[in-house]
Amino acid sequence: MGYRGIVNGWGVPGAATRAKQLVRRGRWPADIDVWHIALELDRSPADIPFLDDDEQARTMRYRLRADQIRFAETRSVLRELLAGYMRSDPVTVRFALSARGKPKLDAATAAGLSFNVSHAGAHALIAVSRRRNVGVDIEQVDETLDWRELAMLACTDDERCSLEEVTGGQQHALFFRCWTAKEALLRALGLGITEGLQALTVDLLDGVETTSPGVVAQASQFAEAKGLTCCWLDDVPGYAGCLAYGPAGP
Numbered sequence: 001m002g003y004r005g006i007v008n009g010w011g012v013p014g015a016a017t018r019a020k021q022l023v024r025r026g027r028w029p030a031d032i033d034v035w036h037i038a039l040e041l042d043r044s045p046a047d048i049p050f051l052d053d054d055e056q057a058r059t060m061r062y063r064l065r066a067d068q069i070r071f072a073e074t075r076s077v078l079r080e081l082l083a084g085y086m087r088s089d090p091v092t093v094r095f096a097l098s099a100r101g102k103p104k105l106d107a108a109t110a111a112g113l114s115f116n117v118s119h120a121g122a123h124a125l126i127a128v129s130r131r132r133n134v135g136v137d138i139e140q141v142d143e144t145l146d147w148r149e150l151a152m153l154a155c156t157d158d159e160r161c162s163l164e165e166v167t168g169g170q171q172h173a174l175f176f177r178c179w180t181a182k183e184a185l186l187r188a189l190g191l192g193i194t195e196g197l198q199a200l201t202v203d204l205l206d207g208v209e210t211t212s213p214g215v216v217a218q219a220s221q222f223a224e225a226k227g228l229t230c231c232w233l234d235d236v237p238g239y240a241g242c243l244a245y246g247p248a249g250p
Contacts, residue, residue, distance in 0.1 A: 018077050019126070025230050028243055031131045034200045035081060036236065039073050039125040041066045048072045050079045050090040074117055074124040081126060086111045102190035116187050123236050133246040135187030137180040138239055147175040154179060162204040176240035178202055183228045188228055200225055229248035 019035040020147075028034070045059050045068045079090040082105065096106040096129040105113055115128045128134070151160050159178055165170050168194035181202045185191055224246075233241030 018073075019081060021187070022233070022235050023079075027233075028229075028245060029132070029248070031125060031248065032129040032243070033235070033244055034136065034243055035077075035126040035128070037074060037077050037119075037126070039069060039119065039122045039124060041069050041122055043069060043073075043216070045069060045072050047171070050076045059233065061189065070119045070124070074119045074126070077124075078117055078126055081128065082113060082115065083129075085113055098190050100190035101115060101192070102187070117185075119146045119189070120239065123239055125233070125241055127243055127245075129245065130247045131250075133188050135184040135189070135244040136233075137183035137187065138147070138233070138236065138241040139176055139183075140239055141181055142178050143172065145172070147172055149173060150179075154182065154193075156198055156201045158201050159204060163204065170229070174204055174242070176201075177232055177242070178204055178241045180242035181232065181244070184242040185225055185228055187226060188244040188246060209230060 017038050022034040022036055024030065025033075039123075045056075045065075048059075048069075051072060051115075055072070055075055059068050060085045062068045062071060074104075076090075078092045082093050083090040088128070094106040095103055098104050103115075103117075112131050113128060114130075115126065116135045117126050118124065120138050123138060125136045125138045127136040143193060146231045147163075149247065151163060155163070155175075163174055163178070166174055182197055182200055185200055185202075186193060186196050189196075228246050229246050230242045231245075233243055235241065
């Protein structure tokens with residue numbers, strides 16, 4: 001797994017103890033940072049710092065301890081990272097929702113930052129950029145999963161054909177690439193998975209070697225997805241991930 005140190009162009013202090021920045025290696029633009037968190041699922045939620053009252057209450061609404069930690073630890077590290085970019089205190093970071101329901105920084109503290117978060121199993125990813133909309137997804141690869149049943153719900157006809165074209169050993173991994181790409185794309189658009197899994201087609205075979213698949217929008221309301229780029233992330237063993245990002249802004 002490739003990591004770099006905490007020092008970058010924006011100077012993010014503090015979070016090095018809990019988050020590591022993935023090494024870009026030319027996979028995505030230099031104005032995007034992708035952070036990885038190895039979650040400690042056996043710790044107590046009460047030990048996790050920086051959460052406000054609403055976040056603490058939301059943590060306790062999760063029934064399972066592991067789900068409590070996934071949310072609370074990821075949000076705490078997100079606060080610490082964003083505070084580093086803004087050179088502020090993690091407890092002063094304020095969140096809001098976009099018109100489409102995507103979490104964002106409120107207008108008073110945004111500092112031009114776009115971010116997105118995903119967690120699964122014992123790992124989380126956070127993408128941050130000052131110039132682009134970003135979306136990220138990570139999924140724990142379950143080798144026992146009946147991917148064909150899920151593909152009927154999540155994949156378009158073209159994607160299912162692509163999955164059938166590869167050998168059996170590759171189908172499972174390629175399905176998870178498809179799933180994470182579509183989630184990351186929808187997250188970059190500020191949409192949920194219920195709003196468009198069948199509305200986007202990822203060119204799976206085109207991206208097998210390049211790691212950056214083509215994207216086709218099936219409906220006019222998703223036309224802006226054509227301006228997004230995907231990058232699959234294989235940095236965490238046993239997990240599939242994908243970063244999606246839009247064109248650079250001013």
